[in-house]
Amino acid sequence: MTSNQSLYQQIREAIEEKIFSGAWPPGFRIPIERELMEQFGCSRMTVNKALISLVDTGFLERRKKAGTFVTYPSGHYASLHIPDIRKAVLDAGFPYRYLLQSIERRAATADDAAALRFDGPSEILDIRSLHYAADRCFAAERRRINLAVAPEAATVDFTGMPPSVWLLTHVPWSNAEHDIEAGALGRDDAAAMGLAEGSPVLRLTRRTWGAAGTITEAEQLFPAGELTLHASFLVKVSG
């Protein structure tokens, strides 16, 4: 029945079954690689591939000399999907519209440096924009771009293209951090978005890093009900 699966995936699932059924409870020490290799009639590397994949998804923990153990479930980490705003609007079945509010080029203030986690003098671009789903404001965005790392950004026309789109396709990056919290709309943001002051919003702050340092920091405000972030525990299985 599992004939079209690779051998190491079959091994992986056999072990998963033991774990999920409770036969191998948290803390249980599972058989050593050389035993599993006999049990499944395959080479050690194949067993190893299955075990490594279970370590990657957090179900097993390995310690030299001690053995391989079923982890105590904590649910501490989950794979969070961070949607592209335009895509999220279109997926919800609304036409997407983007509006540039303001753009300013300036020497970085202390606030800017703190937001970008970037020391030393530098120029930044400060961009404020709104994203609409039909005629409803879906998100307000304030973005700082570090011109020391992405100088070409200064030459781009952001009236028709959201900065995120340009950045994704023109600046190589390697890592990002996100903070997610609830908040209340301040007066200026409320006015810009056409909502009541104090309205609840989801605030998503993202910092994106490249080899040369922080590239950009973006704060996005989503009115309550517009966006639901979704995270699932199971990450992609390798292979």
Place this chain on the structure above:
Amino acid sequence: MTSNQSLYQQIREAIEEKIFSGAWPPGFRIPIERELMEQFGCSRMTVNKALISLVDTGFLERRKKAGTFVTYPSGHYASLHIPDIRKAVLDAGFPYRYLLQSIERRAATADDAAALRFDGPSEILDIRSLHYAADRCFAAERRRINLAVAPEAATVDFTGMPPSVWLLTHVPWSNAEHDIEAGALGRDDAAAMGLAEGSPVLRLTRRTWGAAGTITEAEQLFPAGELTLHASFLVKVSG
């Protein structure tokens, strides 16, 4: 430079450097395994291990016959830390207190079944509780437990122990889903938490699954400012 890193990690980083520096831009077809194997003077499996690891984190995409390509970033996934409430309170430097508000055992209503994504008649446990940081309400929690899957829960005394703690240690589970959104406090919740109706909150809904079906669904409400979720370790997704 002879580093203390494994060979495949060195290969991985060498390729990452090409990608992050922009030398190998999105869409670029990287050398085939047999070429890289000569280039790095190692066996094909070692190159393969490095490439697979880059595929897992979303930086590369592989197509048979066509080759291995640098992905175009679109949305992305991040590793989200989901804190244990008690730990979050203690980490913030406050004493933690848990208060059971109500507990009810009943036949599952249509609402319950929908929340648990569980068909068929079943009994559930409906538990409402509050979590305090010192004398401030840190979170309100409403939890449903599927007694068809976790019947032992009916016999547990939850006055002194939050249900999450008991569940984590007594019921094997394999998967969890989280929804994160902003909302406004309803009247009942506001009264229970000692806050104004309409106050902004972060709503975290979690469904936990085991082999036999959904075990529990929990909705946690955090007043704005109490909790910031943090996600990092980027995984790109091509699209």
Place this chain on the structure above:
DNA sequence: AAGTGGTCTAGACCACGAC
């Protein structure tokens, strides 16, 4: 000291899918 995982080799055959 010895058990266990971590890594690596130098091949091999197969399957998919772009051409």
Place this chain on the structure above:
DNA sequence: TCGTGGTCTAGACCACTTC
């Protein structure tokens, strides 16, 4: 068709860590 990745073998030596 045949280039490319996907997987697997049957060994090997090393490093770490607990015993």
